Amino acid sequence: MSQPHNLFIEWYNSLKIVKANNGPANGSIATALVVLTRLESDFDLNFAAHIAEGGMQIKGASGAAVAAILKAFGEDRPFAKEGGRTNRGGPSEIRSLLETEKKIQELEKYTPTQWQNQLHIQKEFLVERVKDFHNRQKLKLTFNPAYSTWFIISGLLQEAINEGKAGYVAQHLVGAKLQLRFPDIPVSNESGSTADVQTQRPGDFLIGHTAIHVTVAPMPPVFEKCKHNILAGLNPLLLVPDNKLVGARQIAEQMCEHQISVESIESFVSQNINEVSIFSKEKLIVSLRELIKIYNERVDAVETDKSLMIELPLNLL
Structure with a gap:
């Protein structure tokens, strides 16, 4: 050329x-x-x-x-x-x-x-x-059966942070987790660049009466969204990286005392994977494989950037 x-x-x-x-x-x-x-x-x-x-x-x-x-x-x-x-x-x-x-x-x-x-x-x-x-490479998931599920998910998020893709990965990871956990409930799937206001969404996900917000940078606007959820009769759940958890909880309490649940993305995803696996090491492999499969399908459906997809390691195939 x-x-x-x-x-x-x-x-x-x-x-x-x-x-x-x-x-x-x-x-x-x-x-x-x-x-x-x-x-x-x-x-x-x-x-x-x-x-x-x-x-x-x-x-x-x-x-x-x-x-x-x-x-x-x-x-x-x-x-x-x-x-x-x-x-x-x-x-x-x-x-x-x-x-x-x-x-x-x-x-x-x-x-x-x-x-x-x-x-x-x-x-x-x-x-x-x-x-x-x-043609860029997909994200790499490191799976060591000796590691805790929390550490595996944390490692994946850290790689996404290093690649500048954390916000997208966190949102789709939570979406995949919800779809895996609630297979009979429709779980919305939007591009990570889609603002809630564009789709009239109360949050990134709405399950029952809970509006779930996923962010790697908990700034004032997301807490304002939580306040709007409360006024609308919804229960806001804010998911943030573990290293932002303490600060996010403090802000949530200052804005709406005892009304905003704040959890780490790592715990929210990993705990559920453990529960779905009935805390079995053998079933954990199956659950992680299914989580990544669902994640990749969701990314492929709405994102033009296919490097957001996750490559399964050989020991999970």
Whole structure:
């Protein structure tokens, strides 16, 4: 594959790195693909030609538009459902991209045909980055039968934290645990990027009269949600990492004394797995395997980032 102009590479390398992606945000790549495609038919490097009314979004950016571009390059896996429309940095990144293209033109004096070729190469480069995104390794689960279930779950969460994926993993892990524990009750499944307000949800999950909130960073807004739950006649349950448990409980008591249950994600998941396994080591292996199977199915159904999925170790297969 031919490489794009070095100035384009410099522009790409200047994009903000998202830890979970080990590269730029999906929306950054998506909006660039949309703009480069438009430049192929209308080589207008003025920023105003590419910004939608209101100045906050890139014109023509949508999930469908990005999917069509990727499909033309043989890539049909889901990527950037919003097409970069909600990417806050999109306009400034595109402004910088257009300035880069102007510099390339000043240096190279490309003919229209040469520009067509250069734009195609730039798009091809970005599509390769999309493929890199999809081909990243899954999270690794370490299973040692000598370890407690709590420690196994804690280790998995720690790896997710290291990879910048903790929030997503925690939510889907709790969802999988609930589905495993209550197979006859529908357990909602939303992308980790979906805000409760978008779906009118009282929390990440609603089981009976309990609204369950899962967060790796217990900040004031989640406690406000708990207060709203109480006013609505629901019992809020807040799940946080073990190292945030003491602080979260203190805040919960200050805001709504004796009305918000706060537990660690590690304990909530591991204790239930032990109970489902009837505290049997042999059955624990089966339960953990089933938990990860359900988790992966839930992630696969709603997340474009498949590296959130968990790879089973050989001793759990």
